[in-house]
Amino acid sequence: MKSRAGLKWPKWFGLGNYAILILLFYSIAASQTLQSFSYKWTSVVVHKQYSLDLVLNQAAPKPYAFRLLMPFAINAIIEYTPKRLLDPVLERSRNTLSANIGSEAQGSSDHTVLGYGLTLTSGFFFLLLTQLILRRLAIEALDMNQQKDRLIADIAPILFCLFLSITYRVYGGFIYDYFELLTITAYLFFYFRHWFFLTLVTLALAIFNKETAVFLPLFGIAISYGRYGVVRRDAIFRFINEFLIVFVGFCVIRYTLRNHPGGAVEWHFINNLKFWFSPEPFLSITTPHSQVIPLPKPTNIVIFIPIMFMLFRFYKNMPVALKALIWISTCINLPLFILFAYRDEFRNLSLMFPSLYLAATHTLLQYYKNNDVEK
Numbered sequence: 001m002k003s004r005a006g007l008k009w010p011k012w013f014g015l016g017n018y019a020i021l022i023l024l025f026y027s028i029a030a031s032q033t034l035q036s037f038s039y040k041w042t043s044v045v046v047h048k049q050y051s052l053d054l055v056l057n058q059a060a061p062k063p064y065a066f067r068l069l070m071p072f073a074i075n076a077i078i079e080y081t082p083k084r085l086l087d088p089v090l091e092r093s094r095n096t097l098s099a100n101i102g103s104e105a106q107g108s109s110d111h112t113v114l115g116y117g118l119t120l121t122s123g124f125f126f127l128l129l130t131q132l133i134l135r136r137l138a139i140e141a142l143d144m145n146q147q148k149d150r151l152i153a154d155i156a157p158i159l160f161c162l163f164l165s166i167t168y169r170v171y172g173g174f175i176y177d178y179f180e181l182l183t184i185t186a187y188l189f190f191y192f193r194h195w196f197f198l199t200l201v202t203l204a205l206a207i208f209n210k211e212t213a214v215f216l217p218l219f220g221i222a223i224s225y226g227r228y229g230v231v232r233r234d235a236i237f238r239f240i241n242e243f244l245i246v247f248v249g250f251c252v253i254r255y256t257l258r259n260h261p262g263g264a265v266e267w268h269f270i271n272n273l274k275f276w277f278s279p280e281p282f283l284s285i286t287t288p289h290s291q292v293i294p295l296p297k298p299t300n301i302v303i304f305i306p307i308m309f310m311l312f313r314f315y316k317n318m319p320v321a322l323k324a325l326i327w328i329s330t331c332i333n334l335p336l337f338i339l340f341a342y343r344d345e346f347r348n349l350s351l352m353f354p355s356l357y358l359a360a361t362h363t364l365l366q367y368y369k370n371n372d373v374e375k
Contacts, residue, residue, distance in 0.1 A: 022154055029161040030127040036165035036288040038120055041173035042100035045116055046108070052119070053112045055175055061262030066253050069209040070176045074118050078111060086114060093117025119175050126178040131157035133185045137354065138361045140192040141322060149365060156361040160353075165288040166295050167346035177347055180210045185354050188325070191220045196238055203242055207249035212351060214250050215332050217242035222328040226321025265340050275343045284344065298346060311359045314366040322362065325355040 045052045054060040056071050078086065093113045097105040108116075134157040138144060144153050183206035190198040199220065206213035217239050224235035254264075275281065282304070284297040296303045315323070333351040341348035 025158055026128055026131045026161075027124075029158045030124050030131065032289075033127060033161050033164050034120055034124045036168060037123065037173055037177075038096065039100060039289065040168040040170060042097060042116075044171055044173060045097065045112070046101065046104050047171065050174075051112075052115055052175065053109065056112065056115045062257060062260055063211070063262065063265055064174070065257055065260050065262060067174070067176045067210050068253065069205065070119070070122075070179055074115050074122070074175070077118055078114050089117045089121070090114050093120075096120075115175075123178040126182045127161060130178070130182045130185050131161055133182070133189050134160060134354070134357060137185060137189045137192065138358060140189065141319065141358050142362055142365060143319070144365065152361065152364050152368070156357070156364065160357045160360075166286055167298060168286070168288060169344060169346070173347060176209050177350070180206070180212075180350055181353060183209060183213065184216065184351060187216050188219060188223070188354050191223050199238075199242060200245055203245050204249065207246045208253065211250060211253070212336070214243075214246045215351065217246065218328055218332065219325060222324035223321045226319065226324040229320070266342075267340065268342050269339050272338050272341070272343060276338075281344055297344065299344065310363050311356060313363045315359075317366055318359065318362055322355065322358050326352075326359060329355045 044050070050060040050064045055064065056075060058065060058068075058071065090110060090113055093116050094105065094108075097108065097113060097116055105113075135153050138153045138156055139150075144150065183202050187199055187202045187206070190196070190202060203213060203216060206216060220242060221231055221235060221239050225231050281297070281299040282301045284300055285294040286297050287294055298304065298307060318326075329352045333349055336351075337345075337348050
């Protein structure tokens, strides 16, 4: 790279500046998405059944009580961080909470308000890290090794991040959501890279964050089958090790909280059937950032068909491993969504998010490679 004066800049200088800008745009996208999450999730902070105060004090009913990792981490930060460092967080968190829910915030304790601020702050970093991993995951899973493909790999995580904001519903979102998304994405990336020790570490953290991590070892089997056309012996051995980790964690949590109030799941099947067989989900709108700016929800007929096009336009050309991931995640997550999620609580499709992201990125890649765009 040369300047007008003929000075030759080292290659790393240009790459470093590009990396800084990519990180900046990922940060902006994460910040925008977390702002939308805060705008929606704040109403949960004072919810009677599973408020943030109840969650942090391990007084929320099951199944929310099973999600132990994030409350433990936030409580530990509050307890062991010097007060002088937490005071600015407390002030800004209280201002944010008051701006979103008004007088309802006045009854919140300092501990709850700090938990609110730390949840949003940690969520930002989790989402930023998720974008960075999603970029590498697309390169690995879709074999995007040509330099001209890297622009799509760079931009796709930003689009994914921004899309999340129209999936939130009022009274939606929980303290553990973004770490769950991070662990699912990290597990897939580590598996594609053959970093199997890191898959075990990720699973150990994931199962204490949310019990649906018990299904993640099946994703590894899907990747192995897609790569080799058969589930090899080494993949079966890894599956056994991974499943033992999540199963033991699952059982420990269940046994520890066996006398805790609440049930193992919340059943919403009948109400979901009524909802999904009505016109409501196909006409639904949301206001992710401002009440005066409506946008369609993912199932709104205006964007549902384009979304399906983006996901499956080049399905035949997809890598077999990606097809296997889409099918296994759909077969696991969709029944869970219909049975246990509340109506259009799209955050509960999180097990499908990374594979659908890869499908959409694959479509973008093929779309431009095939010149299937008006010139």
